[in-house]
Amino acid sequence: MNLSSARKFFHHEIQQPDEYIDLAKAALYIAQEEYSELDIEEYLNALDAMAIELEERLPLEKYPLKIIQCINKYLYDDLNFTGNTQNYYDPRNSFLNDVIERRIGIPITLALLYIEIARRIDFPMIGIGMPGHFLIRPNVSEIEIFVDAFNSGEVLFPQDCQQRLSQIYQQNITLQPEFLAPVTKKQFLARMLTNLKYIYLKQHESEKALFCVERILLLFPSAALELRDRGLLSYQIGRFNQAADDLQAYLMQAPDAQDASTIRQLLAKLGKNQ
Structure with a gap:
């Protein structure tokens, strides 16, 4: 498998x-x-x-x-x-x-x-x-x-x-x-994956953390913070095109987020203007 x-x-x-x-x-x-x-x-x-x-x-x-x-x-x-x-x-x-x-x-x-x-x-x-x-x-x-x-x-x-x-x-x-309040089954699975994501981040296992984020996005494709995290993790492991796409999508959804200026700086490093 x-x-x-x-x-x-x-x-x-x-x-x-x-x-x-x-x-x-x-x-x-x-x-x-x-x-x-x-x-x-x-x-x-x-x-x-x-x-x-x-x-x-x-x-x-x-x-x-x-x-x-x-x-x-x-x-x-x-x-x-x-x-x-x-x-x-x-x-x-x-x-x-x-x-x-x-x-x-x-x-x-x-x-x-x-x-x-x-x-x-x-x-x-x-x-x-x-x-x-x-x-x-x-x-x-x-x-x-x-x-x-x-x-x-x-x-x-x-x-x-x-x-x-x-x-x-x-x-x-x-x-x-x-x-x-009860959670849906999708919310249940997302919470499981979120737990696992944080465990892998704590262990500095970026690729495994990225796999968790990717599956959360299968459950909730427009989750802004997961788009951001997929972008940041993709950047860390050298997938720069994916990183740029996701970070731009994040800023489109949350232009006034607290970390927006940091994300814009990162996009500038990737050669993308915001």
Whole structure:
């Protein structure tokens, strides 16, 4: 499996209407650019097998909290999935195959695992893009309970989310309704890729960071900051024509951005006038 094939499959998956996108498949196509021999079906089968095991343990009373307790016991007590607090920025935490094999991950990949297992037992859940910490909740509008897949499936109520936010940012944060809004599947995948992008930037792996940006732009082609980042990363690795095109497109969208003058200087170096 070469990079272009993995990218092609990812692109094909995300072309569908949002509700039809298979999150697990899309996430595994992301991993396939890192692991060229990755067998997608093997990991989809692993999710199926977990769901079958879990189904046998489900309570007779199908109340949401009882189902969540059952999923938690299975994933965290029996299978020992856990949040990686020791090495949070290990790229492997962002690849679903690694999360399944190593049973360790970050909030968004453990949320993805949880959502995919829950979907297979007919208990749909959705991602909640809370700032600084990804959560999930049952896809039932009248139920205001949230699940923290990173912390052993801890059940949170809105007040708990407020406290969690204040802990993360080490200051009093007022919980806004949009902080607990569901994310689309495309937004979910973009957030996964954004995490991975920052990990690679931190590790000075410009080309891998660029691959993340390119896939975010497949999801959201006109995202201004991603156009800028693709331009800057392209410049770093010597793809000057791509860099100039993207940086010009960024300035067209955001002519008054704080970094506009820096971008114009860079374009001048590339021989492009603004």
